[in-house]
Amino acid sequence: MRSAYRVETVRAAEAELMARLPGGALMQRAAAGLAAACAGLLGRVSGARVVLLVGSGDNGGDALYAGARLARRGAGVSAVLLGSRAHQGGLAALTTAGGRVADDPFAVVPRADLVLDGITGIGGRGGLRPEAAAVARAARSSQAVVVAVDLPSGVDADTGRVAGEAVRADATVTFGTYKPGLLIDPAREYAGALRLVDIGLALPPVPDVEALQHADVARLLPVPAAESDKYRRGVVGVVAGSARYPGAAVLAVAGALRGGAGAVRYVGPAGEAVLAHYPETLVHGGPPGKAGRVQAWVIGPGLGDTPGVEEVLDSDVPVLVDADGLRPLDPAAVRARSAPTVLTPHAGEAAALLGVAREEVEAARLDAVRELAGRYGATVLLKGSTTLVAAPDADVPVRANPTGTPWLATAGSGDVLSGLAGSLLAAGLRPRDAASVAAYLHGLAARRASRSAPIAAHDVASALPGAWRDVTG
Ligand SMILES: NC(=O)C1=CN([C@@H]2O[C@H](COP(=O)(O)OP(=O)(O)OC[C@H]3O[C@@H](n4cnc5c(N)ncnc54)[C@H](OP(=O)(O)O)[C@@H]3O)[C@@H](O)[C@H]2O)[C@@H](O)CC1
Numbered sequence: 001m002r003s004a005y006r007v008e009t010v011r012a013a014e015a016e017l018m019a020r021l022p023g024g025a026l027m028q029r030a031a032a033g034l035a036a037a038c039a040g041l042l043g044r045v046s047g048a049r050v051v052l053l054v055g056s057g058d059n060g061g062d063a064l065y066a067g068a069r070l071a072r073r074g075a076g077v078s079a080v081l082l083g084s085r086a087h088q089g090g091l092a093a094l095t096t097a098g099g100r101v102a103d104d105p106f107a108v109v110p111r112a113d114l115v116l117d118g119i120t121g122i123g124g125r126g127g128l129r130p131e132a133a134a135v136a137r138a139a140r141s142s143q144a145v146v147v148a149v150d151l152p153s154g155v156d157a158d159t160g161r162v163a164g165e166a167v168r169a170d171a172t173v174t175f176g177t178y179k180p181g182l183l184i185d186p187a188r189e190y191a192g193a194l195r196l197v198d199i200g201l202a203l204p205p206v207p208d209v210e211a212l213q214h215a216d217v218a219r220l221l222p223v224p225a226a227e228s229d230k231y232r233r234g235v236v237g238v239v240a241g242s243a244r245y246p247g248a249a250v251l252a253v254a255g256a257l258r259g260g261a262g263a264v265r266y267v268g269p270a271g272e273a274v275l276a277h278y279p280e281t282l283v284h285g286g287p288p289g290k291a292g293r294v295q296a297w298v299i300g301p302g303l304g305d306t307p308g309v310e311e312v313l314d315s316d317v318p319v320l321v322d323a324d325g326l327r328p329l330d331p332a333a334v335r336a337r338s339a340p341t342v343l344t345p346h347a348g349e350a351a352a353l354l355g356v357a358r359e360e361v362e363a364a365r366l367d368a369v370r371e372l373a374g375r376y377g378a379t380v381l382l383k384g385s386t387t388l389v390a391a392p393d394a395d396v397p398v399r400a401n402p403t404g405t406p407w408l409a410t411a412g413s414g415d416v417l418s419g420l421a422g423s424l425l426a427a428g429l430r431p432r433d434a435a436s437v438a439a440y441l442h443g444l445a446a447r448r449a450s451r452s453a454p455i456a457a458h459d460v461a462s463a464l465p466g467a468w469r470d471v472t473g
Pocket residue numbers: 010011014026027030055056057058059060062083084085119120121122123124125126127128129132149150151154175176199201
């Protein structure tokens with residue numbers, strides 16, 4: 001599991017540790033880890049051209065001390081000072097080690113092998129200032145590997161917002177803990193590959209944001225026991241599709257069949273299309289209440305105006321509501337349910353539920369998902385470039401999904417996801433686990449199916465068993 005803590009918590013842990021250590025010890029730990037990571041990326045340190053972008057604060061200090069370490073190993077190190085001041089101890093260490101201060105950034109940055117971004121870290125506010133932005137652009141268009149110190153400068157550590165220009169890094173070396181912004185788009189896109197350097201911070205047991213890894217997912221996946229039968233494995237009911245959108249029903253069933261439930265009951269007007277693709281489905285033409293017992297319902301994909309949402313919400317089993325099912329959704333009705341509810345909106349649907357503009361949700365995804373989960377008393381999976389899952393209880397960490405590919409932005413892939421998540425719910429996973437495990441497998445399956453080529457939603461469904469095997473490997 002990757003855990004991320006907000007700046008306020010990091011600062012408190014830092015203060016507590018600094019009080020027990022000699023002055024500057026923490027910065028030396030950070031700089032040592034940073035220099036080692038840079039050396040690894042460079043391969044050969046001696047003779048390498050390294051440029052440090054140095055801001056006013058301790059983030060610049062880290063870059064300067066790491067630069068001094070690289071200079072001592074034979075690198076040619078130049079510092080570009082971009083702040084109103086520069087860390088004095090770090091500057092002295094760099095010059096003592098043979099590094100120098102560059103007068104003209106545009107003379108050194110284009111020739112660099114590695115650029116270390118120490119403009120701002122957790123103390124940064126807003127996007128880069130114009131001078132820093134111009135230098136960051138030069139770094140991006142050079143051949144250099146760009147390494148961000150703690151965070152790409154210009155991104156918001158707590159939310160992942162990028163208010164203006166920010167450094168685009170190939171890698172980010174972060175200290176003590178991941179920060180939420182490193183796991184959430186748009187900032188995540190700017191961070192490149194992540195590396196965590198342990199500096200000994202003692203952090204509270206519950207993080208603000210977390211990201212599952214293969215091993216976490218493998219532990220959560222349902223496994224049939226020797227005595228299992230299809231009913232004990234769980235039956236998922238799918239209420240989806242309409243005369244206009246029969247395909248949504250087929251795709252939701254496709255996801256549900258690969259999610260660990262022992263059987264899939266389909267309820268709706270697209271039974272023929274569903275059976276043509278998946279003869280193993282139990283099809284029911286009447287209302288959901290007469291379809292037979294299920295352990296979880298999925299309702300919404302391609303539903304159009306077909307009624308059924310209220311009836312399904314009245315049931316006493318977990319319900320996942322997606323797409324058209326979200327339109328008539330009343331917070332009081334969801335809060336009053338006796339069993340858990342999972343909502344899976346994309347940014348547009350989330351915006352409609354919150355009564356705000358879509359752009360507002362996209363710029364502040366973490367706030368939006370928390371707000372919705374609280375308002376509806378439901379687990380909310382907010383789809384998008386970084387899919388987020390929030391529990392109704394605000395003290396539970398939000399999960400940021402680390403898998404996926406922009407090729408997933410294709411019609412119908414969300415239907416596969418809702419079927420998959422509903423199936424995991426029926427198999428007995430808790431709502432937050434079912435939603436985040438589904439997003440993880442779905443993203444992995446898309447990567448597997450795509451390998452950088454366009455994919456259709458049914459390709460994602462077909463790749464799910466392979467993704468499952470990758471995880472349990
Ligand atoms: N916490 C820990 O455990 C450890 C923390 N450590 C390190 O310390 C870092 C935090 O250092 P920090 O607090 O000095 O803040 P930091 O990020 O350097 O920026 C501060 C200054 O930047 C400026 N500035 C602000 N916005 C700007 C903008 N948009 N564009 C341009 N400039 C901008 C503004 O100064 P101004 O120029 O306005 O005078 C502000 O005062 C942390 O990320 C990590 O690297 C490690 O060494 C050890 C363990």
